[in-house]
Amino acid sequence: MFRLQSSKVLAVDLTGDAVKAKNGSMVAYDGQMAFKKLTGGGEGLRGMVTRRLTGEQMTLMEVKGHGTCFFADRASEINLVSLNGEKLYVESSNLLATDGGLRTGTTFTGLRGASQGNGLFTTTIEGHGQAAIMSDGPAVLLRVSPQYPLTVDPGAYVAHQGNLRQSFQSGVTFRTLIGEGGGEAFQIRFEGDGVVHVQPSERNTIAGDV
Amino acid sequence: MGFREINSKMVEATVAPGQRLFSQRGAMLAYKGEVSFTPNLRGGQGGVMSMIGRRVANEDTPLMTVEGSGTVLFGHGGHHVQVIHLSGDILYVEADRLLAFEGTLEQGTVFLGSQGGVMGMVRGQVSGQGLFTTTLKGHGAVAVMAHGGVIEVPVTPQRPVHVDPQAYVAHHGDVRNKLSTALGWRDMVGRGSGEAFQLELSGSGAVYVQASEEKL
Amino acid sequence: MSTYGTPGAAPRVLDPVTLPSDDNVDAYTFCVELKGSQWFMQKGKMIAYYGSIEFNGIGHGRLDRLVRKAFHSPLHASDWVVAEGSGKMLLADRAFDVNSYDLDDGNLTIRSGNLLAFQPSLSLKQSIVPGFLTLIGTGKFVAASNGPVVFMEPPIRVDPQALVGWADCPSPCHHYDHGYLTGVLGGLRAMTGLGGVSGEEHQFEFVGAGTVLLQSSEALMTEQATGAPPQQPGVPGGGSPGGAGPGAGGPRLPGQLGDLQRRFGL
Numbered sequence: 001m002f003r004l005q006s007s008k009v010l011a012v013d014l015t016g017d018a019v020k021a022k023n024g025s026m027v028a029y030d031g032q033m034a035f036k037k038l039t040g041g042g043e044g045l046r047g048m049v050t051r052r053l054t055g056e057q058m059t060l061m062e063v064k065g066h067g068t069c070f071f072a073d074r075a076s077e078i079n080l081v082s083l084n085g086e087k088l089y090v091e092s093s094n095l096l097a098t099d100g101g102l103r104t105g106t107t108f109t110g111l112r113g114a115s116q117g118n119g120l121f122t123t124t125i126e127g128h129g130q131a132a133i134m135s136d137g138p139a140v141l142l143r144v145s146p147q148y149p150l151t152v153d154p155g156a157y158v159a160h161q162g163n164l165r166q167s168f169q170s171g172v173t174f175r176t177l178i179g180e181g182g183g184e185a186f187q188i189r190f191e192g193d194g195v196v197h198v199q200p201s202e203r204n205t206i207a208g209d210v
Numbered sequence: 211m212g213f214r215e216i217n218s219k220m221v222e223a224t225v226a227p228g229q230r231l232f233s234q235r236g237a238m239l240a241y242k243g244e245v246s247f248t249p250n251l252r253g254g255q256g257g258v259m260s261m262i263g264r265r266v267a268n269e270d271t272p273l274m275t276v277e278g279s280g281t282v283l284f285g286h287g288g289h290h291v292q293v294i295h296l297s298g299d300i301l302y303v304e305a306d307r308l309l310a311f312e313g314t315l316e317q318g319t320v321f322l323g324s325q326g327g328v329m330g331m332v333r334g335q336v337s338g339q340g341l342f343t344t345t346l347k348g349h350g351a352v353a354v355m356a357h358g359g360v361i362e363v364p365v366t367p368q369r370p371v372h373v374d375p376q377a378y379v380a381h382h383g384d385v386r387n388k389l390s391t392a393l394g395w396r397d398m399v400g401r402g403s404g405e406a407f408q409l410e411l412s413g414s415g416a417v418y419v420q421a422s423e424e425k426l
Numbered sequence: 427m428s429t430y431g432t433p434g435a436a437p438r439v440l441d442p443v444t445l446p447s448d449d450n451v452d453a454y455t456f457c458v459e460l461k462g463s464q465w466f467m468q469k470g471k472m473i474a475y476y477g478s479i480e481f482n483g484i485g486h487g488r489l490d491r492l493v494r495k496a497f498h499s500p501l502h503a504s505d506w507v508v509a510e511g512s513g514k515m516l517l518a519d520r521a522f523d524v525n526s527y528d529l530d531d532g533n534l535t536i537r538s539g540n541l542l543a544f545q546p547s548l549s550l551k552q553s554i555v556p557g558f559l560t561l562i563g564t565g566k567f568v569a570a571s572n573g574p575v576v577f578m579e580p581p582i583r584v585d586p587q588a589l590v591g592w593a594d595c596p597s598p599c600h601h602y603d604h605g606y607l608t609g610v611l612g613g614l615r616a617m618t619g620l621g622g623v624s625g626e627e628h629q630f631e632f633v634g635a636g637t638v639l640l641q642s643s644e645a646l647m648t649e650q651a652t653g654a655p656p657q658q659p660g661v662p663g664g665g666s667p668g669g670a671g672p673g674a675g676g677p678r679l680p681g682q683l684g685d686l687q688r689r690f691g692l
Contacts, residue, residue: 008358008421027377028419030369067369072377072421075290075358137454137521140474143441148476156473156518195439198474200454200518219573219642239588240578240629240640247603285588285642288572 001099002080002130010071010078010097010132018064018100021071025096031067038062060095060104071097076134079197081159088125090133090159094199099129133159135199142196149191155202162194212351213284213293213310220285221293221353223276223310230313231276233284237309243280250275276310284310290359292418293351296382299415300347303354303380312350320345354380358421370412376423383415442476445514448526448566456517456524456568458543464510466550467517467543477513484508509543517542519570526568534567535560536591536639542568555597571641578640580632588640595636601629 005011009027012019023037038060063069072078073096081088083102098104105124125131133139135158144150144164151169167189190196213221223231225245238247250273276282285291291309294301302320311317320343346352354360356379365371365385381387388410411417438444445451447459458465460479472481484506509515518524519542527534535553544550544567551560561567569575571590583601592598632638 005361006359006421009361009419024423026374027421027423028363028371028373028417030363030371033372070361070363070419072358072423074424075420075422137518138452140451140455140516141439142474142476143439145441148442150474150476151479152474153470153472196474198516199521200452200473200516200524201521202470202473216576217574217642220576220640236585238585239642240582240584240638242578242582283576283578283588283640285573288641288643291642 002097002132004078004080005070007077007138008072008075012063012069012071012097014063014065014067014069016064016066018062019069019097020060020100020102020104021063021097022073022095023059023061025071025073026063027070027072029065029067029069031065033063033065033067033069036062036064062100071132073134076136077138077199079133079135079139081131081133082129083125083131084128086126086161088131088133088159088161090123090125090131091157092123094134094158095123095125096132096134098125098131099127102127102129102131133197135197136201137199139197139199142198144190144192144194144196146191146193149189150196152188152190152196152198153202154186154188156198156200157188158197158199160190160194160196162192164190164192164194164196166190212295212312213353215291215293216283218290218359219288220283221291221310222281222283224281225276225278227277227279229277231282231310232273232313232317233276233310234286234306234308235272235274237284237286238276239283239285241280241282243278245276245278245280245282248275248277249273273308284353286355289355289357292354292356292360294354294380294382294418295351296346297349299382300345301352301380301382302343302345303352304378305344307355307379308344309353309355311346311352314350315346315348315352318345318347319343354418356418356420356422357424360418360420362416362418364416365411365413367412367414370410371417373409373411373417373419374423375409377419377421378409379418379420381411381415381417383413385411385413385415385417387411442514445476445516447514450525451516453523453574454518454521456526456542458509458515458517458568460509460511460513460515462512464508464546465515465543466506466546467509468519468541469505469507471517471519471542472509473516473518475513475515477511477515479509479511479513479515481507481509517568522570522572523574524568524570525575526566528566529561529564531564532593533560533562534591534593535597536569537589540569540571540590540641542570544568553597558591571639572643573641576640578638580634580636580638582638583629583631584638584640586628586630587643589630590639590641592632592638593636595632595634595638598630598632601631603627603629 001013003011003013014031014033020038026033026035076094076096078096089107092106103126105126107122107124139158142150144162168186169189170186213223216222220239225231225243232250233247235249286309296315305319360379363371363373365381365383440451445457447457449457451457455473460477524542529548535555535558538557538559541559541561544561545565547565548561548563548567551562552558553560569590575590580595584598589598
């Protein structure tokens with residue numbers, strides 16, 4: 001159902017069913033398609049707050065119809081992940097599309113880079129089906145195991161799954177250069193058992209791209 | 211002649227006396243031998259007047275004529291370059307997506323406003339692409355730029371193709387295009403203008419779509 | 427267990443054992459292995475690492491001796507860091523192509539914005555050509571470029587913005603193409619600006635034996651400040667501010683056209 005037309009374009013063949021995709025990411029389609037904007041973030045007050053904070057960028061739309069629909073977003077590289085019941089965590093702005101049958105939710109991931117508003121929101125995807133995640137440049141998959149914990153720059157984090165604990169540690173020591181920002185002041189440390197996707201780029205801020 | 215793809219972002223062309231290439235201003239990366247690059251006063255059909263017309267319409271992508279004897283490397287802004295070979299048919303391409311093309315091709319400009327009247331003009335404003343599209347006809351090679359590369363989607367009489375105007379790069383064949391505001395799009399308020407419109411292509415040919423909604 | 431799919435290729439999940447040492451992971455990511463050793467790198471280019479690695483700004487305490495040996499350029503301190511420790515570290519830059527190069531008692535001049543990281547065994551000096559740095563000695567360094575680097579040999583003329591660097595051949599000269607300014611049309615162009623400019627009036631010209639490195643880019647990657655030479659007359663790049671002689675305003679930054687720029691209002 002999900003296939004890669006090129007490394008940056010996702011092709012989805014629909015026969016009356018639906019998929020969820022990032023708002024505005026359709027580049028072309030043939031046949032008949034209907035597009036409906038979904039209210040993301042969840043229900044109620046928390047949902048409304050989430051939507052306001054995450055902005056238009058992370059809204060999903062529902063695409064339903066008969067034919068082939070092509071999705072792409074700013075020439076980002078696409079990776080397909082097949083889920084068989086487990087949970088995938090994706091940086092919200094890195095999610096391109098999911099099978100209609102997968103459940104999506106949003107979690108707050110804490111103070112990661114809070115000063116820049118970076119990476120506060122992670123989308124969780126659960127169930128059976130395929131998801132397409134994007135990265136700025138082809139993603140590298142790194143395994144985390146008890147003997148090999150992994151430290152990741154927040155701007156490079158794309159997604160993870162497995163039994164992983166996240167914690168934050170300080171990055172570069174610029175003790176005497178207060179205010180010399182620009183780089184990430186924090187790093188994310190992953191421990192446990194699982195896989196982390198990282199992208200070869202720092203382009204990953206909640207406020208949009210660099 | 212033709213263009214040799216050095217990598218996905220660079221093409222190489224060999225120029226010999228008597229042969230000519232046209233390329234976008236500033237698209238030359240390096241060259242060997244004796245090659246001259248002259249700005250092309252005649253930006254399209256009709257000489258100076260057409261050029262002024264293009265200025266008015268904000269189409270300022272002047273071309274340059276490349277002549278001489280040597281090899282030239284073309285590329286621009288690190289964008290992906292796609293080489294399309296024409297054998298007698300017409301290619302419609304947005305002027306600012308054209309990187310370079312062989313002098314054997316006949317170049318023209320089409321005023322999109324003439325297609326579909328008011329809707330045509332609206333399409334031009336809305337997609338920010340300007341009102342003019344360049345046509346290339348004949349036998350030869352064309353190097354086209356796109357953000358992230360292109361995919362080729364065939365258009366058949368039974369299956370018309372709808373394209374996001376900002377992702378449209380070029381098309382060839384016997385294809386009619388029209389701007390439509392399909393139902394269902396009204397629910398979508400996306401980034402920028404142009405989300406409410408789609409380009410509908412019907413007929414027989416192929417359309418090149420880029421992997422991005424960004425203009426170059 | 428879930429599966430990962432990429433077009434055609436089998437999914438590769440990497441760990442510290444399977445990650446390469448001091449080699450490319452893929453075209454956009456490079457892996458450096460530290461075994462109690464050090465590497466100089468640009469701030470913000472590390473994307474992930476295994477092990478225990480410390481990143482310290484230049485010019486802080488115990489690293490001063492190292493800095494004095496390897497840096498011979500008044501680099502803006504906060505743009506470079508020293509990575510020290512043990513583990514495997516992944517470097518990347520804005521999804522640009524990254525590659526490592528080995529210098530064996532050689533020299534290579536590279537645009538400052540394209541240099542990502544280098545071993546302390548190399549000396550970093552500032553090139554006469556503004557905006558470029560010269561690496562001398564024996565060791566490895568990592569460079570980023572917009573699209574894969576293309577290697578060409580002189581004689582060749584290169585658009586200033588497409589130049590990544592050069593090795594072994596002499597520094598380039600400026601080449602100006604005034605041909606199109608001749609004749610009636612030429613006069614018209616010069617006076618009215620109608621007809622535009624081709625944008626190709628100025629290139630760097632290389633001759634001699636060596637290699638020239640190119641990329642497809644008309645947009646400069648952010649320049650890293652390399653410091654400025656002392657403002658003294660006679661020093662290329664220095665000289666009194668605003669000093670202009672016939673045809674000499676000091677070497678221009680790549681991409682600028684100097685007089686031509688003013689003339690055409692670019």
